[in-house]
Amino acid sequence: MMGLFMLLIFSPGPVSAQEEVTSKIYRYRERVATGYYEGYEVSPRRARAILETPGVKRGLVPFGRSASAVRTRTRLPDSHRGLNFYERSTCIECHPEQARNLHSVRAGITCRQCHGPEPIPAINHYYSPMNLIRRHAYVCSKCHEGANSGFAGFYVHEPPGTSLSTLKSFPSLFYTSWGMLLLLVGTLAFFVPHALMVGLRELLEKTKVPQNLTKKLGLFIRNAIMAGLRKRFMNTKPSKNETEDAP
Amino acid sequence: MLLKRFSKTQRLFHLFLMLTFLIQSGTGFSRLFITTDFGRSLSSLFGGYEMAIVIHFWTGMVMMAGFGVHVVYLLKRINRRNVLDSLLGPDSLVLGPQDAQHLFKRILWTAGLGSPPRLDRWAYWEKFDYWAVFWGLPLLAVTGIMLRFPLLTTLILPGWVLNIAALLHRAEAILAASFIFIVHFFIGHIRPFSFPMNEAMFSGSVHLEEVLKEKPAWVERLKQEGKLEFMITKPPAPWYRVVYFIFGYIALGFGIYILVNGIIYGRYIQLH
Numbered sequence: 001m002m003g004l005f006m007l008l009i010f011s012p013g014p015v016s017a018q019e020e021v022t023s024k025i026y027r028y029r030e031r032v033a034t035g036y037y038e039g040y041e042v043s044p045r046r047a048r049a050i051l052e053t054p055g056v057k058r059g060l061v062p063f064g065r066s067a068s069a070v071r072t073r074t075r076l077p078d079s080h081r082g083l084n085f086y087e088r089s090t091c092i093e094c095h096p097e098q099a100r101n102l103h104s105v106r107a108g109i110t111c112r113q114c115h116g117p118e119p120i121p122a123i124n125h126y127y128s129p130m131n132l133i134r135r136h137a138y139v140c141s142k143c144h145e146g147a148n149s150g151f152a153g154f155y156v157h158e159p160p161g162t163s164l165s166t167l168k169s170f171p172s173l174f175y176t177s178w179g180m181l182l183l184l185v186g187t188l189a190f191f192v193p194h195a196l197m198v199g200l201r202e203l204l205e206k207t208k209v210p211q212n213l214t215k216k217l218g219l220f221i222r223n224a225i226m227a228g229l230r231k232r233f234m235n236t237k238p239s240k241n242e243t244e245d246a247p
Numbered sequence: 248m249l250l251k252r253f254s255k256t257q258r259l260f261h262l263f264l265m266l267t268f269l270i271q272s273g274t275g276f277s278r279l280f281i282t283t284d285f286g287r288s289l290s291s292l293f294g295g296y297e298m299a300i301v302i303h304f305w306t307g308m309v310m311m312a313g314f315g316v317h318v319v320y321l322l323k324r325i326n327r328r329n330v331l332d333s334l335l336g337p338d339s340l341v342l343g344p345q346d347a348q349h350l351f352k353r354i355l356w357t358a359g360l361g362s363p364p365r366l367d368r369w370a371y372w373e374k375f376d377y378w379a380v381f382w383g384l385p386l387l388a389v390t391g392i393m394l395r396f397p398l399l400t401t402l403i404l405p406g407w408v409l410n411i412a413a414l415l416h417r418a419e420a421i422l423a424a425s426f427i428f429i430v431h432f433f434i435g436h437i438r439p440f441s442f443p444m445n446e447a448m449f450s451g452s453v454h455l456e457e458v459l460k461e462k463p464a465w466v467e468r469l470k471q472e473g474k475l476e477f478m479i480t481k482p483p484a485p486w487y488r489v490v491y492f493i494f495g496y497i498a499l500g501f502g503i504y505i506l507v508n509g510i511i512y513g514r515y516i517q518l519h
Contacts, residue, residue: 008392008396008399009308100517102517105282105517106281106282144397144398146398147398148398148401148402150401150402150403150404150405150406151397151398151401151406152406153401153405153406153407154397154401154406154407154409154410155406155407155410158410161414170407170410172407172411173407173410173411173414176411176414176415177414177418180414180415180418180419180422181418183418183422184418184421184422184425187422187426188425188426188429188430191372191375191426191429191430192429192430194354194357194372195429195430195433195434195438196433197354197357197358198353198357198434198438199433199437199438199439200357201356201357201359202438202439202440203439205439206439217359218358218359218360219359219360221358221359222360
């Protein structure tokens, strides 16, 4: 067990992606791929390469006649095609949420370092370097030596965990966020008032506040609650004892 | 008169956990808040952003090794001839139905209704403190190792698991730090019964009058079993008291520094 543990710590990371990238087969010269399925490209295990047009499914082949008419920007070879005044805009003007990610905040990585220069291909365009079948080799490996296709499945621009829209886009993140939030709030909401109440009670005892005063205060609170409940639900007046008990 | 409460081994475990937890909090929060002035000044204490993660990782490894040793210690403490008594007896830290009763009674007592619960050796909040480590530490360790070795992790698991691991690691760390720096420190230092400091975990002993006040059932049991006389111990040396008072207050100050700055700068950070 110790041997395995030491091996886990000291063994170097896998370098499969580097080995694959050094393939002598024709290399991409453009940002948008040529269409060759090269040796280093891998079939994503859990994420399918995007082939279908959203909402259009006919028969076994998920393409239809209307496919060419559909303009889904995440599937275009130039994702910003036809946008007015695009040349004068910056990425953050239209994508402010996407700029708030750990890669840009912590490592100072700019949008174009991953998304490439113009024309920026859509991330789901089949021949885009950002497509999951080659993202590990073309994008992640620039900094993460040995990145594999599973690694490329990390959400760099992950949605806000507690947002309702995340339930559809990233349900496990949504449930984890709410679970941890409830655990944090629940634990503190119970133990902080509990500790403060105990502290207050001990303070009252230490400063030698007469015992009967705290008792009377307790009885007063209890009677007030009971009287309120009776009035609300039973429509009866408080008993004589309760009114006498109150200070 | 002083009553022995913790053995040397138990105090060493606490000291170990205290030191490693403070280092983990310092290095971890310095990384989490690195985009703020607080994070940058905290990380400079640990040699900067990159060095902080190295210290964080290795301290985590030492922490886990200590946790493993503690589990072995715990298993060795179980009396094999009477396993049930070891696990569910009054000296056990396992939570039982009487703890729910004590909690309910204590809440009523704080509201001025009824007498305080007659606690035995371990109070329910002490048991919660103890067991919280058992689910917090493994969770932090597993997610921490996943984040430290993302390439190995994603050879087996999909990449989005790292998003979840990062969220779990940070949220659990914030929960642990908030609980220790608010609730545990309040109970250990600030509440009138313990003020200025609950020395039991450092000296290993408590005043009999204090135990009679808070845990009368324990003293009664010791009397009945005829063990009370053997539990009487000597007070700690004055120099030792000075050392642990200074150490305890440094820890308290460090915790409050992290807590206050964490609240102030919390809006500038992302949890995942």
